[in-house]
Amino acid sequence: MSAAGRTQDRPADKAARYAEIAEEIAAVLDGEPNLVARMSTVSALLADAFEPFFWTGFYLVDPDKPRELVVGPYQGTLGCLRIAFGRGVCGAAAETGRTQIVADVHAFPGHIACDSRSNSEIVVPVRDAAGELIAVFDVDSTAFGAFDQTDALWLERILQASFG
Ligand code: SME
Numbered sequence: 001m002s003a004a005g006r007t008q009d010r011p012a013d014k015a016a017r018y019a020e021i022a023e024e025i026a027a028v029l030d031g032e033p034n035l036v037a038r039m040s041t042v043s044a045l046l047a048d049a050f051e052p053f054f055w056t057g058f059y060l061v062d063p064d065k066p067r068e069l070v071v072g073p074y075q076g077t078l079g080c081l082r083i084a085f086g087r088g089v090c091g092a093a094a095e096t097g098r099t100q101i102v103a104d105v106h107a108f109p110g111h112i113a114c115d116s117r118s119n120s121e122i123v124v125p126v127r128d129a130a131g132e133l134i135a136v137f138d139v140d141s142t143a144f145g146a147f148d149q150t151d152a153l154w155l156e157r158i159l160q161a162s163f164g
Contacts, residue, residue: 011148011150014050014150014151015150015154017049017050018150018151018154018158019154020049021045021046021049021158022154022157022158022161024045025041025042025045025046025158025161025162026161026162028041028045029041029042029162035163036072036073038162038163039057039058039072039073039135040073042058042137042158042159042162043056043057043058043073043074043075044075046139046155046158047075047076048075052141052142052143052146053075053139053140053141054076054077054115054117054118054140054141054142055074055075055076055077055079055114055115055118055138055139055140056074056075056076056138056139056140057071057072057073057074057075057076057079057137057138058071058072058073058074058126058135058136058137058138059071059072059083059090059094059135059136059138060072060134060135061094061133061134061135062082067084067085067086067094068082068083068084068085069082069083069084069085069090069091069094069135069136070082072135074138076115076140077114077115077117078114078115079114079115080112080114083112086110087110087112088108088110088111088112089102089105089108089111089112089121089123089138090112090123090136090138091110091112092123093123093124093125093136093138094125094133094136097125097133098125099122099123099124099125099152099155099156100121100122100123101121101122101147101148101149101151101152102120102121102122103120103144103145103147104119104120104144104145105118105119105120105121105140106119108121115140117142118140118141118142119141119142119143119144119146120140120141120143120144120145120146120147121138121139121140121141121147122138122139122147122151122152122155123136123137123138123139124136124137124152124155124156124159126159126163127160127163127164128163128164129164134163135163137155137159139151139155
């Protein structure tokens with residue numbers, strides 16, 4: 001299907017697609033406690049649901065190296081293995097605990113170019129049931145300005161439901 005024919009091109013359709021995929025994720029994860037299995041499932045289903053998602057996955061807070069992220073389950077081309085808190089978009093999300101939406105990653109100070117085809121990005125902090133930061137969820141797109149508040153709202157909701 002051409003990108004133009006995809007249902008999520010209009011904001012309302014994108015929200016509807018997120019709602020469907022959120023239900024699907026909850027159904028597949030039901031009863032599965034393993035974190036790698038859960039993160040792999042979330043990455044796979046979201047990467048497949050949205051055409052602009054070029055790199056989709058997790059950077060985990062490394063329990064052995066506080067203030068460092070290490071790559072976790074993902075879909076896409078080779079990702080950098082480690083990112084320090086405060087570096088690039090993922091590091092900014094980990095440092096601030098806030099979702100980062102970047103319309104042009106080349107204009108973001110300290111952006112880490114794992115793949116030069118990435119042009120925009122959203123990174124959402126992931127917390128466990130105790131509210132502890134355990135990871136960030138990173139989605140990159142080859143398009144500029146691919147992510148908006150609808151993505152932020154739904155990704156935050158899905159990650160909270162899956163890991164909170
Ligand atoms: N672009 C990210 C690095 C991770 S990858 O793109 C997979 C950043 O600046 O945080």
